[in-house]
């Protein structure tokens with residue numbers, strides 16, 4: 123028999139991206155049978171721990187944007203979250219985001235553009251072909267994940283709305299639904315959660331307008347129905363549940379800068395050489411993989427994307443522009 127027990131399979135083999143896709147197809151065809159035959163356990167859980175609301179998103183994997191690290195199990199991706207609008211504990215978003223309303227959904231695109239528009243989610247999704255990309259995500263708190271997102275480059279949207287010469291920054295305004303977001307009652311941050319990128323950063327092909335994860339639409343706790351992912355920056359730059367994209371001339375004051383400008387800067391590029399004032403950023407813990415006693419994992423400059431993005435910051439002092 124070719125059936126092997128999970129214990130016989132090397133972890134690297136189990137979670138390689140290609141295996142994930144093959145397994146996904148295989149499991150869809152023969153999920154129950156495979157489970158009964160002994161491929162159950164965490165293989166199955168990893169493929170299907172997705173929340174029940176997810177719909178399949180057809181996407182083509184773009185190998186140019188796939189890191190080879192082991193994928194973080196979907197269970198961790200969808201239950202260990204930062205989404206302060208739903209509470210500040212890691213489990214709060216998964217526990218509290220169930221009532222969040224994502225239908226109907228529109229995104230207003232305004233400011234310094236020739237073609238401002240308010241666009242419905244379905245039309246937004248059709249702006250460009252969906253791709254699957256595997257990115258590292260590094261939170262400023264010192265943990266990281268490896269996540270298979272679904273979306274397309276934000277630049278696709280930007281090109282269509284034709285920014286004027288005055289557009290120097292892009293501001294992302296995220297949802298506020300007081301009836302469904304218990305965290306809005308707390309004053310940890312100023313709401314709405316606002317983030318921003320410089321125009322050239324927003325145009326970089328890595329900056330992903332993201333609609334899904336693990337082959338399905340985003341769970342609410344991950345920023346449904348549409349969010350940004352800028353993988354070379356600390357996770358807080360990647361605003362969830364976008365309702366407005368504004369093109370502006372002046373550098374926006376983001377929620378985290380308002381909350382603590384000495385701790386969180388505008389650029390927030392992942393940088394092991396620039397410690398947070400209260401902790402080092404030299405190492406990280408990979409969620410779902412590294413335990414308390416695992417050796418420290420080195421954090422990479424620009425989260426490992428230096429080859430692709432370092433030129434955006436040529437001549438800039440990245441200690442000053444943290």
Ligand SMILES: Nc1nc2c(c(=O)[nH]1)N[C@H]1C(S)=C(S)[C@@H](COP(=O)(O)O)O[C@H]1N2
Nearest residue numbers: 203204205206261296315357358360361362
């Ligand atoms: N609207 C909003 N977006 C947000 C946050 C938030 O609290 N509110 N947290 C950020 C932080 S700190 C991180 S690390 C990432 C986490 O994304 P994930 O939960 O999908 O891994 O979302 C970012 N986007």
Ligand SMILES: [Mo]
Nearest residue numbers: 261262357358
């Ligand atoms: Mo974060």
